[in-house]
Amino acid sequence: MILYSFAKINLSLHLLGKRPDGYHEIETLMQTVDLADKITMTECKEGTTVTCSDPIVPSDERNLAYKAIDLIRSTYRITKTGIQVHIDKQIPVASGLAGGSGNAAMTLxxxxxxxxxxxxxxxxxxxxxxLGSDVPYCLFGGMARASGRGEKVTWLDVENPFYFILINPPIAVSSAWAYQHVKIDLTNPGACVSLMVSLLHDGDFDGLISHLHNDLELPVQSAFSAVREARGILADVGTMGVLMSGSGPTVFGILPDRSEAERTADLVRSRVSPQWRVFSVSSISQRAISLRCSLD
Known part of the structure; x- marks a missing residue:
């Protein structure tokens, strides 16, 4: 069986405060894009094997796909059959794009x-x-808002096409570090996300761009010059609505159409070292993901 797990970006991410369980309460608006890992799953006689094309991805219990298999086995007492999973990794690791969460979701x-x-x-x-805060959303993708620690997901019936440039600098940003160093905004995050949802339904592209926000961006770009540089490059080449996704370090900019996004991506690649990864991507709907992975 072949499945595809798609990257996500946060169009808005607000932190409300820290919870007793150590997680932060959040309000976020997320969109999947057509950058995807290919997951090949094969039933075998016994055992669990997880491999990945990227050698830095663990193949043991630290891997979220492996954890998903263990969870299914223990919950439904499955012991008499095995599974092999291979992940062809295209989404950068620890990039703020929910690559590992998507792998776990599609493994389920x-x-x-x-x-x-x-x-x-x-x-x-x-x-x-x-398994993780982003995994419920990654099960179905598309455009959605999420709350709680991210596990309470409401899918939105909007399929406005968006085109993005993603810049992934060759640095690692710990999610735990980013959350520890954030300063909680006193604005009403629920109202902010609700306004963005209204703008989406109205097709108000300019209004949506003007309300992009990520509470984690300020502490991360203050500490990591590469994130500031990525933002500056995207602003210089004329992208709109430049924002860091999740806890970073990936930064995205929005373009009006696919051809402009591809042209701009080539321009960005000419300005950065080969170690920086640059992608031209477009939004992908929940329905398109379902069809691509035969989930119905």
């Missing part, structure tokens, strides 16, 4: 089919929430 889908578990959408969501 794959196991549901391969082992004929018959799990409902609600059951998959409950399992995903045990």
């Amino acid at each position: 889908h794959g196991l549901n089919k391969i082992w004929s578990l018959g799990l409902s959408r609600e059951q998959l969501m409950a399992l995903a929430a045990k």
